[in-house]
Amino acid sequence: MHFVYVDDSGDENRACFSALIIPAKHWREALDHLMEARRWMAYCDGIYMAVELHSTDWLAGKGRIAKRPISKERRASLYNFFLSAIARLPDAQLINACVEKGHKDRAFEYLLNRIQRNMAETDSSCVLFCDEGKNYDNLKRRLGIHNYIKSKYGGWQQGSVAKNIPADRIIEDIVYRESKRSAFIQAADACAYALLRRERPLASKTALGLDQSFFILDKIMVKKAYASDPYGIIR
Numbered sequence: 001m002h003f004v005y006v007d008d009s010g011d012e013n014r015a016c017f018s019a020l021i022i023p024a025k026h027w028r029e030a031l032d033h034l035m036e037a038r039r040w041m042a043y044c045d046g047i048y049m050a051v052e053l054h055s056t057d058w059l060a061g062k063g064r065i066a067k068r069p070i071s072k073e074r075r076a077s078l079y080n081f082f083l084s085a086i087a088r089l090p091d092a093q094l095i096n097a098c099v100e101k102g103h104k105d106r107a108f109e110y111l112l113n114r115i116q117r118n119m120a121e122t123d124s125s126c127v128l129f130c131d132e133g134k135n136y137d138n139l140k141r142r143l144g145i146h147n148y149i150k151s152k153y154g155g156w157q158q159g160s161v162a163k164n165i166p167a168d169r170i171i172e173d174i175v176y177r178e179s180k181r182s183a184f185i186q187a188a189d190a191c192a193y194a195l196l197r198r199e200r201p202l203a204s205k206t207a208l209g210l211d212q213s214f215f216i217l218d219k220i221m222v223k224k225a226y227a228s229d230p231y232g233i234i235r
Contacts, residue, residue, distance in 0.1 A: 002126040003027055004115055004170075007179070007188035008104070008134075009056065009196045015104045016199060017111050018191035020086070020184060021093040021118065021126070030089045034183045037085035041078055045070060052180035053082060055193035059210065076208040083194060083216040086187050093118065094191055094220045097234035098199050108136055110234045112143055112167050114225045119169035128170055131179045131189070140174055143167040191217060195233070 001024040008017045022030050041047040046066040057063055059079060061072045070078075086092070095114050099107040112128075119126055130136065144167050179185045197205050198214040205211065214231075223232035 001025075002119065002124055003129065003184070004126045005129045005182070005184040005188040006108075006111065007131050007185055007192050009189065009192035010101055010104075011196065011200055013101055014196060014200050015099055015101045015107060016192045016195040017097040017107055018188050018195060019095040019111055019115060020089075020188045020191060021095070021115070022089065022184065023091050026090040026092075030092065031183060033089055034085060034187060037082060038183075041081070045074065045078065047078065053079075053186045053190065054179065055079065055190050059193075059205065059208075073208060076210060079190065079210075080213055080216060082187075082190055083213055086191065087217050087219050089220070092220045093222050094217055095222045095225050095234070096191070096195050096232065098195060099235065105136075105139060107234070109139060109143065112140065112170060114222070114234060116143075116167040116169050118222065125169045125171050127172055127175060129175045129177055129182070129185065131185050132176045134176070137173055140167070140170065144170070 003022045003024060005020045005022070006017060008015055010016055038047070038049055038053075042049050046068060047070070048065060051063065051065045058065070058075055059072065061075065065075075086094075095111060095118070097107040097111050115126065115128070128140070177185055179189065194210075194214040194217065197210045198212075201211040218231070221231055223230070225232040226234045229235060
């Protein structure tokens, strides 16, 4: 059994998704690991434990996150530290997708299919958690019944071009959580933002090294998720 946390980050041109996969047997250990990272941030810089680490606002210098002002440079360092904590989560996996903004639903569909395949490969199942304010219920329910996949070799053994492979390893409806109340949704958001800054670098953020932050997550990337990309980013 696994828990999968999905969030997205984007701009006017790109939409990036990250799915952070946590084995249920390691869930408590993983949560303690993220909380220990937050406690270290509180000890070293006075970052409030209750503050949401929403990457876009955090790295834009928004919000009162500590008793004293925290520079953008220091915020970037703390963000990279948080990414390194995510990369050390026990047996965690990370699946990423990046598409043109108008194709967000298609990206989410691709993501669900890759999650389904991962679960099938390990004979497991999962529950999916997403940030509040989004709704993919109809898409998820449809894929659970009708999910025709084209063969990359031109046809399946039965001779058909497409085969119905329901996403039955993703059980129940999607659970929507308020991001400020979920350390794992915040972690997925941090991963998605790192992907966005790699795909769509901004001079102001590149000056802080944020165009390279994505590579901190290399250890947990599912690189076979998309063979045409060296980091497995689904496109």
